[in-house]
Amino acid sequence: MSEADGFEDTPGGVPEDGRTGYSVRGTAFSAPRPEPALYLVATPIGNLSDITLRALETIAGADILACEDTRQTGKLLQRYGIRRRAWSYHEHSAASADEALLAELAAGRSVALVSDAGTPLVSDPGYRLGREAIARGLPVIPIPGASAPLAALLASGLPSDAFFFAGFLPARESGRRARLESLARVPGTLLFFEAPHRIADSLADMAAVLGPRPAAVCRELTKAFETIYRGPLPDLAAEFATIERVRGEIVVCVGGPADEADEAPVDVDAILRGLLAEMKPAKAAQEAVKLTGLSRRDLYQRALALKGE
Missing domain, CATH: 3.30.950.10 (Tetrapyrrole methylase, C-terminal domain)
Incomplete structure (x- = not known):
């Protein structure tokens, strides 16, 4: 980005304030600084074209960008011409990074959190950061998008x-x-x-x-x-x-x-008795699952009861 776009590049190619703009199909856009908050930004699960414009604005404009893997997120940044630094936030660094990011939020800065792919907090460590931010009364804003x-x-x-x-x-x-x-x-x-x-x-x-x-x-x-x-x-x-x-x-x-109301009643005891004549309760329950769709644990307990009669 040039100074005319509102961002002054450092020699390393990253603006002094850490923020930048983004480019879509050759057209450059500036990214305004979002209000102070923790932004949970969904990113593509594979096809990089699945990113939303709001997500690009947030990633480019937030004071701090935190991600699981800077190399993985780097592919997305490169695709959309976003030049900025990123904090590494993954399973092994989350405990120490949480307090640092929460301090930045409390100081009135905006933080964009992205996962490697898909929606943050779904099977990744960002859940703890979001939960603690809410507990401290800090704003948490979802930026929806791709979800596997x-x-x-x-x-x-x-x-x-x-x-x-x-x-x-x-x-x-x-x-x-x-x-x-x-x-x-x-x-x-x-x-x-x-x-x-x-x-x-x-x-x-x-x-x-x-x-x-x-x-x-x-x-x-x-x-x-x-x-x-x-x-x-x-x-x-x-x-x-x-x-x-x-x-x-x-x-x-x-x-x-299966919706039991839509099916003819199944005589579970009759099925189990027939199976118990040829096999042990555990095996009978396993086979009965295939015939009834019922819980193996429940069938096993019933098979034991029938066996003891």
């Missing part, structure tokens, strides 16, 4: 009138299945983040605990290799079990429990 869970929900074809974002499941099978058990009766579509090296195991556990619910695995959303797999959980689990190496960011969407 919502993008996946749109693409999944599953009901969107009620949904529950559950973040990442535990890494270990026992913890993962226990968490799925606790979510089995949530009356809405379930949304999960998952790591590519765990997706096959997670889908297998989802199929075992939640049964043949409709689901979608959304990989690399908005990016060049965006892929969406749809089908019943057992089918998706079987498909991913054959993939040698899965790559990219993943969101899994799982349909909610």
Whole structure:
């Protein structure tokens, strides 16, 4: 930016006050300083064209820009001609950075917080900063935009009138299945983040605990290799079990429990008795999940009761 744009560049290419302007498709814009507040700014989850003009203004105009990874945010800044310094704010630095940023806010400065991709505070350390700012009576303003869970929900074809974002499941099978058990009766579509090296195991556990619910695995959303797999959980689990190496960011969407009012009554005891004639209670409960869609934990307890009769 030139002095005519209202910003004086330092020799290093960054204005003295840390703020700058931005450029969209060759047209330069100045960025006014926003009112003092903590701005939680959503950034693209892949395609950099998904940024909003308000987000660009805030990122360029705020007194301080804080981000998880300065290299990742640097790609966005370079794309839109924003020349400024950024504070590093990630899981390992958040504890010390919180107080520094809160002090700046209390002094009347504006702080823009961005995550590597998507909406801040969703599965990242910014939650603590936002919570503490609110507790101290400091203004917190959301700048909405891209969100991987919502993008996946749109693409999944599953009901969107009620949904529950559950973040990442535990890494270990026992913890993962226990968490799925606790979510089995949530009356809405379930949304999960998952790591590519765990997706096959997670889908297998989802199929075992939640049964043949409709689901979608959304990989690399908005990016060049965006892929969406749809089908019943057992089918998706079987498909991913054959993939040698899965790559990219993943969101899994799982349909909610069947509406009992819309289905013929299921004689759970009859199903369990038939299964118990051939297998132990734990295995019977696991098989019954596939036939009823009910909670494995509840089915196991009922199987034990029937076994003891």
